Amino acid sequence: MASTLAEKIIARASGQAGVAPGEIVTCKVDLAMFHDSSGPRRVAPRLKELGATVWDRSKVVVVSDHYVPAVDDASAAILKLTRDWVREQGIANFYDMQGICHVMLAERGHLAPGMFCAGGDSHSTMGGAFGCYMAGFGATEMTGVMVTGEIWTRVPETILVHWSGDLPDGTTAKDIMLFLCRRLGMENSFKVIEFAGPTVQRMSMMERMVLTNMAAELGAETGLIAPDAITLAAIRAGGANVDEAVIAHWRSDVDATYETRHDLDASTLAPQVALPHSPANSVAVTDVPGQRIDQAYIGACVGAKLSDLRMAARVLKGRKVAPGVRLLIAPASAQTTNAAVADGTLGTLLSAGAILLPTGCGACAGMGAGILAAGEICISTTNRNFRGRMGHKDAEVFLGSPYTVAASACEGRIADPRPYLQGVA
Amino acid sequence: MSGALLTLSGRAWTFGDNIDTDALAPGIYMKLPAQQAAQHCLEAVDPQFASQVAPGDIVVGGANFGLGSSREQAAQALKILGVGAVLARGFARIFYRNAINLGLPVLFFPAAAEIRRHDRLDIDLLLGVVNNLATGRTYPVTPVPPHLLQLLQDGGLMPHLKKKLAGERKS
Secondary structure (H helix, E strand, O other), X not given: OOOOHHHHHHHHHHOOOOOOOOOEEEEEOOEEEEXXXXXXXXXXXXXXXXXXXXXXXXXXXXXXOOXXXXXXXXXXXXXXXXXXXXXXXXXXXXXXXXXXXXXXXXXXXXXXXXXXEEEOOXXXXXXXXXXXXXEEXXXXXXXXXXHHOEEEEEOOEEEEEEXXXXXXXXXXXXXXXXXXXXXXXXXOOOEEEEEEXXXXXXXXXXXXXXXXXXXXOOOOOEEEOOOOHHHHHHHHHOOOOOOOXXXXXXXXXXXXXXXXXXXXXXXXXXXXXEOOOOOOOEEEHHHOOOOEOOEEEEOHHHHOOHHHHHHHHHHHOOOOOOOOOEEEEOOOEHXXXXXXXXXOHHHHHHHOOOEEOOOOOHHHHOOOOOOEOOOOEEEEOOOOOOOOOOEOOOOEEXXXXXXXXHHHHHXXXXXXXXXXXXXXX | OOHHHHEEEEXXXXXXXXXXXXXXXXXXXXXXXXXXXXXXXXXXXXXXXXXXXXXXXXXXXXXXXXXXXXXXXXXXXXXXXXOOEEEEOOEOHHHHHHHHHOOOOEEEOOOHHHOOOOOEEEEEOOOOEEEEOOOOEEEEOXXXXXXXXXXXXXXXXXXXXXXXXXXXXXX
8 A cells, every 4th residue: 555654653553564544543652852841840640649650761762951040930841840840750862952843853863764653842853854653642632642652643644745947046844834833824634844945955854853843734634755865874973773664664655645735946945934823824035025124033943053154144144143133043953053153153043133042932922032022023933923922912023034034134124034045156 | 531621602703815823823822831832822813812712712714814823822821721623624744733732623614714803603523513503504524534633622632642552561
């Protein structure tokens, strides 16, 4: 029976020879991840209430990224509870203020093709860039995973999004996803989005992670990309072993059945900007002329990896942030910050006037430094701009790529990054 | 089997499409205890809702209700405020699962747009019927899948797990 990649992984995880969309199955979880906000503070009291223990602590990863560093009694207490619980449980895979959970899984070799993973965060879909099935769940459901090591799923239909053509300079995976939020809408609930085609195959792992991260914005169970040599190199760079055979095994069969297939051309795509208050409100950057901003924000799992910081630095090299505008940068991990120091990227950004924030989720989820006041306008590399997400409900957030956010910081209004890149390597 | 859960009755609070988790559980209140955060539920779209919603009232939404974050507080806030059920044209997947895990019935309801604010609704989960007492109209709703009805009848995932663990400890 021909199967999609999602069907193959779910069949393996549920112990079936094959599965078809619509079936309800119970899957064994290969890895469960949660963070300081969704994790121990909500899961530990429930485990206690149940008198239950963690089913397999070697399969649990805990990351403190939402409330880091502590700024008041409440956040300090949440972080302490997280540290205490991890110690009590003897969970070795704990990253405290080292980076954003989805990026930590990728950096530290936790993900491999064919795995079935449950994450206590909606952007857990990011893991799908490694050819594993990784979906987000709430805290009670993650409690269930902790107790049983299992979770139910309805086998999803797969939507194939096939990209060919070279992305023009200044246009990125982020622009692809803002475009897709408009094109496919945000209600692809209970489906999987598989990204494929030459454009995707040529992307770095960090850019592929942008695609699967924002599969969450499309409303999907997860986003998936079949593994190749680039995937394996990234896994090995994270210190894990992986067999070449996974490339041939963990991919959709050529005659697999997709619910729909979209064939799209990357070569004609312009940089995209999502207007407040939805990622689906995306337009070409040239359609928002003269929009003034108060803040430019480079942060989040989706938008502050080393690749993102390098894009911003390419625009800002030898330039300055416009007067009256603040450019805030919260790198996605400590490893990102170190690499950006080593290669000069961070120096370029700071010389331009950027303000460096601690690594973590920061202002993206409205919990950390850099949130907005009523009436303020921000352009951000983050993945969501719902009303009230990044601070006050009467603030306005536009979304763009790191190129677009950096160019906008230079001009003090939303700007097309392409002129800034001409002749810049 | 809990009969009370299978039939519900309450006033409708109507909302449009794409009610997101930041509207249901704003991030800036997320470090507050759930009871306090719930008082801010939906304040950006309907400032009266949290203070005026009565136990048993029914939230009616459009497309993609609950899109966004995995934060369970989005469904928990409605539960804390006493909401009896959410009817919507469509649901985001994590919100849908979170609601059922917390014992809050969620039903796909194609005719959501025909309900007006404060219409009185009767819902029969088992028959899959919504009665609008204000207009006398009756609508079929997509039935809750059997494995999820079981979870709802147990009162959510926690009571379900307790039952399961008690069964395992006996055997």
